[in-house]
Amino acid sequence: MDLLALADFNLVARHGGFGRAARAAERPKATLSRRVAELERSLDLRLFERGGRTLKLTEEGRALFERTGALLTELDETAAAIASGGARPRGKLRISAPLLFAQTAMGKLAAGFVLEHPEVRLEVTTEDRAVDMIEEGYDLVIRVNPDVDESLIGRIFMHDRLVVVASPHLDRPAPDVPVAAVTRGPSDRTLVWDIASPTGRTCMTIDPVLSLSSLVMVRDAVLAGVGVGRLPVSLVGQDLRDGTLVHWGDIDAPEVALWALYPSRRLLSARVSAFLDYLRRAFPNGAPEELAAFMAR
The missing domain is CATH 1.10.10.10 (Winged helix-like DNA-binding domain superfamily/Winged helix DNA-binding domain)
Incomplete structure (x- = not known):
């Protein structure tokens, strides 16, 4: 050709x-x-x-x-x-990010990156679905625990974990009594959460009294005292430090990993390399507490 x-x-x-x-x-x-x-x-x-x-x-x-x-x-x-003689980042960079990360951190990240690389035109969209990077023209996507895709390569830049939190004014019920809970997504029946605590693993029966479509809304409702919530440490770390939420235990489940992915068939552009480096410097240890501190700044 x-x-x-x-x-x-x-x-x-x-x-x-x-x-x-x-x-x-x-x-x-x-x-x-x-x-x-x-x-x-x-x-x-x-x-x-x-x-x-x-x-x-x-x-x-x-x-x-x-x-x-x-x-x-x-x-x-x-x-x-x-x-x-160099690879200075310039031109358009399209990124897709999941809703929670976009709402809590992506605005600050994007602003800092553009200030550092003024010749890059950054475009960020929010998608929780698995976008087709090639067909939809994305240079990089951020995803939570993505499925294996042989056409993509990338790296984990952040680890997170889910914890059960509640307002300090919410009393713990007896072990066999369901506790009011705020959940993400529709629920119409009593559920059980597997909890890992210093005293061992337990099962918490919950009564989902409120169902919301985003974790940010779940956090707000839990802060208001409606019930317990199952939320990532990165989102509630500052609340736990301030005492506006208390820790009831960790969800007994594998850690959550945030990945930065890009197509393996394409050359890694200077723009993508620069953004990956910016993520690495923003969260050098990839700990959820770093993301919580970043959002609190």
Whole structure:
């Protein structure tokens, strides 16, 4: 495949027409049209639907544009970095982060990163679902205990754990009496939480009196004294230190791990490398107490 023809195809697709692409690149419109036509012949595919005044990508053209656009950008950036003798972060960086991390920490992280790297244009979206990084054009995603994906590589930058907390004004019931609880997500029946405490493992029967869709709301309701909550240390660490919440025990479950992931098929850009380094410096030990302190600052 002719790499230059592919670059011209991406230029036309990005600008939505031969005329606009020609003006943006200051190149003859006829040259771009000829190069795209040559690419279509070499692939034996029609990449654009050509109308009277409109130019629209075909399904095959859209797939080619989505798959090759980021790769060509990475090649350009790599060549520019080598030519300049360094790899200074610049350009657009798209990150997807889970709701809780985005609400509690991502604003401060993003602001600090952009102040340190003013040539980067950072875009952060909040998604709890497993986004398709390649198809949706993300450079990096932050995920909690992600499923194994051979197309992605990354690193753990934060460990967390779940604890049971309550207002200091909430009395502990007898062991066989359900305790009022605030849960995340809908619940319509009594549940049991496995608790690990210094005195051993126990089962806590709960009565979910309030169901909320985010852990931040759960924390607020627990602070108000509605019931106990099962929350990450990073979210309630400051409350435990201040005494506005008390610790009833740890959830008997594996630790929570926050991962920073990126596609293994792509070159690791200077932007992604810089953000990974920024995460490492923000949370050098990857402890939940570091995240709690970061949010409290």
